[in-house]
Amino acid sequence: MxxxxxxxxxxxxxxxxxxxxxxxxxxxxxxxxxxxxxxxxxxxxxxxxxxxxxxxxxxxxxxxxxxxxxxAALRTAADALEQCFDEPPHGPLTARLSRALTRYLAFVDEHDTGFSALLQGGSVVSTSRTSAIVDEVRAVAAARILAHLPVTDPGPRLGLMVRTWISAVEAASLIWLDEEKRPPLDELRDWLLDHFLAMTTATAASDPQTAEVLRAALEMETADGVAGSLARRVLPVVSDAAHLL
Amino acid sequence: MxxxxxxxxxxxxxxxxxxxxxxxxxxxxxxxxxxxxxxxxxxxxxxxxxxxxxxxxxxxxxxxxxxxxxxAALRTAADALEQCFDEPPHGPLTARLSRALTRYLAFVDEHDTGFSALLQGGSVVSTSRTSAIVDEVRAVAAARILAHLPVTDPGPRLGLMVRTWISAVEAASLIWLDEEKRPPLDELRDWLLDHFLAMTTATAASDPQTAEVLRAALEMETADGVAGSLARRVLPVVSDAAHLL
CATH class of the missing domain: 1.10.357.10 (Tetracycline Repressor, domain 2)
Structure with a gap:
């Protein structure tokens, strides 16, 4: 040799x-x-x-x-996370949101400890740069949701609602990790979808723009979809509250 | 002299x-x-x-x-914040929550920059100790809300809902500060109350314990209160969605 x-x-x-x-x-x-x-x-x-x-x-x-x-690893993760929100603008809104949430929650599941450490703060590697990357992911998520609604010029109420729901998704993900990943991921996803519809409905109650968005979204929903299922499950729960009307 | x-x-x-x-x-x-x-x-x-x-x-x-x-200053602030949640267990649930939220949001208003810096992370003084104090305030808020529901042994769904709503309140407070404190504080508070009721209702749709809590809470609500107002404003918004039932 x-x-x-x-x-x-x-x-x-x-x-x-x-x-x-x-x-x-x-x-x-x-x-x-x-x-x-x-x-x-x-x-x-x-x-x-x-x-x-x-x-x-x-x-x-x-x-x-x-x-x-x-x-650099966080940058890679942020890019992957932003891809979770890519979803073609077809079909009922809740079906699109459900697919994006499924991908997002799979990412959370796969990066559990790192996801918690990043978002819970106080970590040795947290800096204003890492916070900026996290904020960028949130802003991308909000922009994607607004594009699906579809809204190009969101008023303050609708913007607040979408950003608050995204924070609620993050918080619920952290709690889910903290609770040893219970309930199962698909139940968490379905609850977050119900939460989105409920929050949109409550916001629509005092904001005309959100009301318009909700009406258009509900027109595309079907009885066997997320909104239909929620509507049928909510009715018996509030049926005793006629004294409020 | x-x-x-x-x-x-x-x-x-x-x-x-x-x-x-x-x-x-x-x-x-x-x-x-x-x-x-x-x-x-x-x-x-x-x-x-x-x-x-x-x-x-x-x-x-x-x-x-x-x-x-x-x-040490954060400890003092946390103590003051926890006092915001002290509320006697009398009257409709939403009225109690409204008073606690009014105090909480006044605190946010008075400590604006510090509140944002603390919760947005990446600050030079963020440590695992400061994170622990923030988590403690969240845990106190959750325990107070559960005590008002009143629930002593919350199941996972109800616990998740209450903790997620608290995170949503925090997120909305940060967004409100970021948006130069618009809308006015009382509108933000009313929206957060509507959000609480909507989220509770959506959770009640799939969780018997939350459904029981909601029924008991709605019995104490009045037509001129938060729940009555929300119910009357929601009905016209969802009236076109009969195809979902």
């Missing part, structure tokens, strides 16, 4: 990746680690080991160390 | 306070500053100046510097 061949054989397999591939591989490893451990429990050694590379190589790609790696 | 008299006259007025009074005065000054400025824009010199004392005196009471002062 020639010295050149020996050298090639001794070259670790990871040298064959391009810069972009290597960076992406390191980010994947980091995101997997940050997804299931608190940021303070992830070291650069862990990332190097998970990626099958040396610590200096991780530093070559991320000279800012753990903080830079965390922020 | 004797030397002793001169010495007394030169003694700054603040020396007359007891240790507890001094500590409390420094905390008041700190809380006022932290309420209206981002934590990074408050220095110990500012606190000393606002309290009319020297910087070393501030350090004597808070040897941990700004971080310790911030956490």
């Amino acid at each position: 020639s010295p050149a061949a020996t050298s090639r054989a001794a070259t670790p397999a990871y040298r064959r990746l391009s810069v972009e591939q290597r960076r992406s591989q390191l980010l994947d490893s980091a995101l997997t680690l940050f997804a299931h451990r608190a940021p303070e429990d992830v070291s650069l050694d862990d990332v190097a080991e998970a990626a099958g590379v040396s610590r200096p190589l991780v530093y070559r790609y991320f000279p800012g160390g753990k903080q830079q790696l965390y922020e | 004797s030397p002793a008299a001169t010495s007394r006259a030169a003694t700054p007025a603040y020396r007359r306070l007891s240790v507890e009074q001094r500590r409390s005065q420094l905390l008041d000054s700190a809380l006022t500053l932290f309420a209206h400025r981002a934590p990074e824009d408050v220095s110990l010199d500012d606190v000393a100046e606002a309290a009319g004392v020297s910087r070393p005196l501030v350090y004597r009471y808070f040897p941990g510097g700004k971080q310790q002062l911030y956490e």
